Amino acid sequence: MDPFSAIVYLRITYPIYNMRTTQGEDLMQSSFDGVYSGTRNSSIFQILVQDNFLSNEDCDKIDAYSAEIGQSPVKIALNFGFISRKNYERSLTNAGYVFEQIREEAFDDAVLEKIELKFADEHxxxxxxxxxxxxVTIMANPDDQLFIDFIRLTYGMEPLIIVASDLxxxxxxxxxLGQKYVKSAVFELLNSDNASSALTTFTSKQLIFIFSFIGIIAAGLILNFKVTSIIMNVIMSTFFLCTITFKLFLSLVGSKFELYQAVTKSELKSLNDDDLPVYTIQLPVYKEDKLIKKLIWNLQSIDYPRNKLDIKLLIEEDDDKTLNAVRNLDFPAIFEVIVVPFHMPKTKPKACNYGLHFSRGTYLTIYDAEDIPDTDQLKKVVAMFNKLPEEFICVQCALNYFNRNENFLTRMFTLEYSYWFDYVLPGLDTLDIPIPLGGTSNHFKLAQLVDLGAWDPFNVTEDADLGVRAYAKGHKIAVINSTTYEEANNDFFNWIRQRSRWIKGYMQTYLVHMRDPALLIRKIGFKGFLGFNFFVGATPIMFLINPILILIFIAYVVFDLGIIRTLFPDWVLFISIFNLMVGNILMIYVNMMAVFKRRYYELILFAIANPLYWLMHSVSAYKGLYQLIVNPFYWEKTNHGLSKTHNQNNAAKQ
Known part of the structure; x- marks a missing residue:
């Protein structure tokens, strides 16, 4: 029997299955969204109850979740915290079942083409x-009668069942079976909106402009070295000061909302758990085996109905470390594992795009493995969306750090994030300027996110790019009074890797959206265009020119080099030094501002070290620029779990 006939037959035979067919897609896609709901009649679940791993009440909940969500009971049991994988396998092994190793099992393409991944994944x-x-059929639950009947009807044969681990x-x-989904994750944006894809780093027009600009400077230096150097110096120092002044202005605007509560406690209390929508949480991880246990405890603290959570742990195909860490958990997990098939580029946005195919929430957010979100964050976002106009498709929460006082680097990182999320982003929001989103805790309307083309897998700061792209298409982004606490990088070289990727991503984002400046102005308006240039474009440029200005300052003031005096008149040097000094003083000031909202007063003196922190950024910027040219899509892995601050929950409350 062909798959479609099997669907029709099973719909008649099993009316308790809430099966929905999707027209225009593959026949089997989402065709068996509903699953067998009778755990009481399942010998496997009877074994689990007899072994006291499940109660009859648990079985009733599993049946209810299964009917509501459309996943098999065994998947519900393993992914919604009812039973650990170790206890499930222990119970079945004691009953005589043998779990086989299946990584090297032979397969036939003619057999696989009759099964859809979503159906196989659900069961x-x-x-x-x-x-x-x-x-030959691999099954985690050899008692899944619906899948057995599907095999009989589709292939006209009995199954030879091999029991294996669900992972x-x-x-x-x-x-x-995931190739078509991973290809969609990689190429969907490229095919639907080629102009927004970072696959092409430099367009022909941009290369012509860049090399023409370099040629003009080179010709000027050859024809009149002194005049050209003076012009370049004045332009760089003025640009530096203007950019910092703009960021100070954003901070002052954002500070007006220091005590503003986007969602109040009374609004939270008015929410009814039964009316809450399904919420997808994506957890893209790579070699984060050390953080899996912490991740589970952090997720369990979220105040949201368990059956309304759709948590996806996105693991790369070659990441056996993390997969085995999940396998070896000795307590129940509350997430579903999605394995991302290998396909270049190997980036976080590609994994998130792949996860979208299996996400079922009304809203979606992303957390990193070490994140500790406010317990009421999801409910706050729902309340926020309920009162926002329709054009708002994303709510950005603040990010901060639970290990802020660990060393110099974590203190500077905390100052930077406090200034960024507590002052700058609210300032951008107030002025209606495109908001480059943070790496996590941005909450989307899932359907609109898909319509937007989701994340660009070739952009290594995919969220910053998505924020600008959303704004350009008429959508809005709001900022909310909720915080997710992360682990601040406490290792210098690890910090350089992370920051060089971020700065490279800002360069990518700027190049993508400046391919047609006139078109960008029409999309986001002149105010948005200026904000984008001063905020996204100017940030990496400022880090690149900062050490040049400092070298000139040192050569003139400290070493009193005659060549500097000969090359630059005193008035030029005074302007440059004034801009450099005032610019750094302003950045010290805004970093001092950052401590007040969260009362991190012990960090205020560290703001004085901001010029040193900026030099570290300059190292990252030059590394990012090099990688942009030679390896633009390379995702430098940031190692997590390095912090010695173990009492994370207490740190988050401070």
């Missing part, structure tokens, strides 16, 4: 090949 089962007139089945099914 934790996949047919692999025909052997002795039977369909191994997930890994194998996504690897074998």
């Amino acid at each position: 934790l089962a996949v047919p692999l090949r025909i052997e002795n007139h039977r369909v 191994d089945i997930t890994w194998l099914s996504h690897k074998l």
Whole structure:
């Protein structure tokens, strides 16, 4: 029987299955969204109850979740915190079942083409090949009668069932059946909106402009070295001062809302848990095996109905460390593992795009493995969206650090993030200027996110790019009074890797959106255009020119080099030094401002070290520029779990 006929037959035979067919997609896609709801009649669940791993009340909840969500009972049990994988396998092994290793199992493409990944994923089962007139079928629950009947109807044969771990089945099914989804994750934006893709780093027009600009400077230096140097110096120092003044202005505007509560406690209390929408949380991880246990505890503290959470742990195909860390958990997990098949580029936005195909929430957010969000954050966002106009598609929460006092680097990082999220972003929001989103805790309307083309897998600061792209298409982004606490980088070289990627991503974002400046002005208006240039474009340029100005300052003031006096008249040097000094003083001032909202008064003196912190940024900026030219899509891995601050929850409350 063909797959479509099997669907029709099973819909008649199993009316308790809430099956929905999706027209215009592959026949099997989402066709079996509803699943077997009778755990009381399942021998596997009877074994689990007898072994006291599940109660009858648990089975009732599993049945209810299964009918509501459309996933098999065993998947509900393993992914919604009812039973640990170790206890599930222990119970079945004691009952006589043998769990096989299936990583190297042979498969037949003719068999696989009749099964859809989403159906296989919902049931934790996949047919692999025909052997002795039977369909070799890998199953986590050998008692899943619906999937067994699907095999009989589709292939006209009985299944030869091999029992295996649900994680191994997930890994194998996504690897074998996930190619069309991972290709969509990589190329969807490129195909639908080529102009917004960072696949092309420099367009022909941009290369002509850049090399023409370099040629003009070179010709000027050859023809009149002194005059050209003076002009360049004055332009750089003036640009430096103007950019910092703009950021000071943003901070002052944002400071007006220091005590503003976007969502009040009374608004939170008015929410009814039964009316809350399904909320997807994506957790893209790579080699984060050390943080898995902390991640689970952090997720369990979220104040949101468990059956309304759709938590996806996105693991790369080659990341056996993290997969094994999940496998070895000795307590129940509250997330679903999605294995991202291998495909270049190997970036976080590609993994998030892949996860979208399996997400079912009305809203979606992203957290990193070490994140500690405010417990009421999801409810706050729902309340915020309920009162915002329709054009708002994203709410950005503040980010800060739970290990702020660990060393010099974490203190400077905390000052920077406090200034950025507590003052600058509210300033951008107030002035209606495009907001470059932070790396996590941005909450989207899922449907509108998909319509927007989701994240650009070729952009290494995909969220900053998405914020600008959303604004350019008429959408709005709001800032909310909720914080997610992260781990501040406490290692210099790890910090350089992370920051060089961020700065490279800002360069990518600027190049993408400045391919047609006139068109960008029409999309975001002249005010938005200026804000984008001074904020996104000027940030990496400022880090690049900062050490040049400092070198001139040192050569003139400290070493009193005669060549500097010969090259630059005193009035030029005075302007340059004034701009450099005033610019750094202003940045010290705005970093001092950053401590007041969160009362981090112990950090105020560290703001004086901001010029040194900026020099570190300059090192990262030159590294990012080099990578932009030679390896633009390379995602430098930031190592997490390095902090020695273990009492994270207490730190978050300080």
